[in-house]
Amino acid sequence: KCSLEPCLSPIHIHYVAPSFWAWKGGESRLKALSGYVDHLLCILPFEVDVLRAHGLDATFVGHPILEDALNFHP
Structure with a gap:
């Protein structure tokens, strides 16, 4: 993980x-995930609030x- 100081490792x-x-019990595993990633990009809108609530x-x-499906007009 990186801070504002020069980073020696990539941002994950x-x-x-x-x-x-x-x-x-999946939400209980989220805290451990913070040790491996700096930021998550979510494809489902409800995931953001849950992830942020877990730090x-x-x-x-x-x-x-x-x-794509929403923009499909046959």
Whole structure:
């Protein structure tokens, strides 16, 4: 993980947050995830609030397949 000081390791960004909401007791595993990633990019809007509540930085970026389906006009 990085701070504002010069970084010797890369920033770890995870695209598509793990499906913690589908695991039995999954939310309890989120705290450990903060040791491995600096930021999560979420494809489901409800994930952001849960991840932030567990101390993880997260941003909703949308779901590419859903966006394609919404823009499909045969």
